Amino acid sequence: MRTLLVNARVLSPEDPGATSLVTDGAVISWVGRGGAPGTVEATVDLAGALVTPAFVDAHVHATSTGLALQGLDLSGCTSLAQCLRAVEAHGRARRGGVVLGHGWDETTWPEHRPPTRLELDRASYGGVVYLTRVDVHSAVVSSALLAAAPEARAAEGYTDSGHLSSEAHHLVRRVARESLRPADRRAAQRAARDRAAALGVGAFHELGGPDVSSEEDLRELLALAAQEPGPDVVGYWGQLDGVRTARDLGALGAAGDLFADGSIGSHTACLRAPYADADHAGHAYLSAAQVRDHVLACTAAGVQAGFHAIGDGALATVVAGLREAAERAGVTAVRAARHRLEHVEMVDEAMIATLAELGVVASVQPAFDRLWGGAGGMYAERLGLPRALTLNPFASLAAAGVVIALGSDAPVTPIDPWGTVRAAARHRTATQRVAVDVAFSAHTRGGWWAARVDDGGLLRVGAPATYAVWDTGTHTGPGLPALRPDEPLPSCLRTVVRGRTVYEV
Numbered sequence: 001m002r003t004l005l006v007n008a009r010v011l012s013p014e015d016p017g018a019t020s021l022v023t024d025g026a027v028i029s030w031v032g033r034g035g036a037p038g039t040v041e042a043t044v045d046l047a048g049a050l051v052t053p054a055f056v057d058a059h060v061h062a063t064s065t066g067l068a069l070q071g072l073d074l075s076g077c078t079s080l081a082q083c084l085r086a087v088e089a090h091g092r093a094r095r096g097g098v099v100l101g102h103g104w105d106e107t108t109w110p111e112h113r114p115p116t117r118l119e120l121d122r123a124s125y126g127g128v129v130y131l132t133r134v135d136v137h138s139a140v141v142s143s144a145l146l147a148a149a150p151e152a153r154a155a156e157g158y159t160d161s162g163h164l165s166s167e168a169h170h171l172v173r174r175v176a177r178e179s180l181r182p183a184d185r186r187a188a189q190r191a192a193r194d195r196a197a198a199l200g201v202g203a204f205h206e207l208g209g210p211d212v213s214s215e216e217d218l219r220e221l222l223a224l225a226a227q228e229p230g231p232d233v234v235g236y237w238g239q240l241d242g243v244r245t246a247r248d249l250g251a252l253g254a255a256g257d258l259f260a261d262g263s264i265g266s267h268t269a270c271l272r273a274p275y276a277d278a279d280h281a282g283h284a285y286l287s288a289a290q291v292r293d294h295v296l297a298c299t300a301a302g303v304q305a306g307f308h309a310i311g312d313g314a315l316a317t318v319v320a321g322l323r324e325a326a327e328r329a330g331v332t333a334v335r336a337a338r339h340r341l342e343h344v345e346m347v348d349e350a351m352i353a354t355l356a357e358l359g360v361v362a363s364v365q366p367a368f369d370r371l372w373g374g375a376g377g378m379y380a381e382r383l384g385l386p387r388a389l390t391l392n393p394f395a396s397l398a399a400a401g402v403v404i405a406l407g408s409d410a411p412v413t414p415i416d417p418w419g420t421v422r423a424a425a426r427h428r429t430a431t432q433r434v435a436v437d438v439a440f441s442a443h444t445r446g447g448w449w450a451a452r453v454d455d456g457g458l459l460r461v462g463a464p465a466t467y468a469v470w471d472t473g474t475h476t477g478p479g480l481p482a483l484r485p486d487e488p489l490p491s492c493l494r495t496v497v498r499g500r501t502v503y504e505v
């Protein structure tokens, strides 16, 4: 089926003034101006709308995102008291079912602390409650959930208040997840894909792993994506020694949220010097030798390795491991595997140079800077201002030749591709801003490159017909809108994945 789009502003390297595009089934067969050569079965008049490659969100947790969309969203709570009222109301509505909530952030509350286990017991009338912090690296749980995971009491990160991090958190998370029925999980995954499609996202990377999800979760999501229309899903499985499991699951790499450390908000990111507001330097979950061996195993198998690394201590370890792997396997082999790192927040110039040399992709989340960067932000509270201002150096990464892929880490921050592009272009540290077209490219081509698709994310002849149609408001000229802070972001009119419409207003 040949379809002609006319009267559009088509963002294409073939012709900067293109107004028309023909798709033939799943691929683009012509880009130009006015009418197309040959016959077409359908013509769609886009009334001046902007047509761009669809976005690629390079870091998503689909089931948790869907649960947050459908479940108890605590991100809007402005106080501890409001959070507890929300838990009580949700528990009543679910008639005593499990309460899974997400998004609390005690740093913005007047009480400046999360709820306690006993407060959750009262609010839920003794029910099972699991509430993740906004960064998902710690949680508060009720006594009933703790009773179902008794090992957590002896694990690292346990506190009797019910606020759990590191190993204790991982143990209760598993139990909370297992309380989900398969039908609930499927509904959540559908909700996440539908939301992504409605925002012009044509593909996302699902970062699964034994600590953040489960093998069934990833297997079912990839099967769902193969069966039902929606954004493409690129799977990752973040497990040390996980090459075979990653392959069995159909994942592209043993990469993603394979944790070298935790997060800054939860004081679990591994730093070289202690936190400004705590008497320790966080947690290192991996050694350089473990990183090296994992990278070597993945490189030999021809799959991607990758790690979650946020603090400068964790990043130094990961970079040292990558360097040792390159010394054994050779720089060419390591580059060919195209390994990737998630977050890469506290990275210095020397580490950046190594990432560039070894062809490692930086999968970054500009919304972290928008939410937590700057002089009055959480990063400054945790690290002190001088260190906080060095975080998320997008311009330095780009200038060194590190390929950047943008993502949301949903549900840590919502899927919001234009907001993500704007956050990178309006970085709170002015010297680390990148141009809108650079950020846009990182959220389209960069995402495909990170998934080892070299030439994805461009509207040209022979490319997949994966695009989005946008209402750009007052911006009616060619090219991308400037994304000024006082202007509304473009709104999605239609999303098409390999010739198939997956969203339409």
Ligand SMILES: [Zn+2]
Pocket: 059, 061, 207, 257, 409
């Ligand atoms: Zn993640």
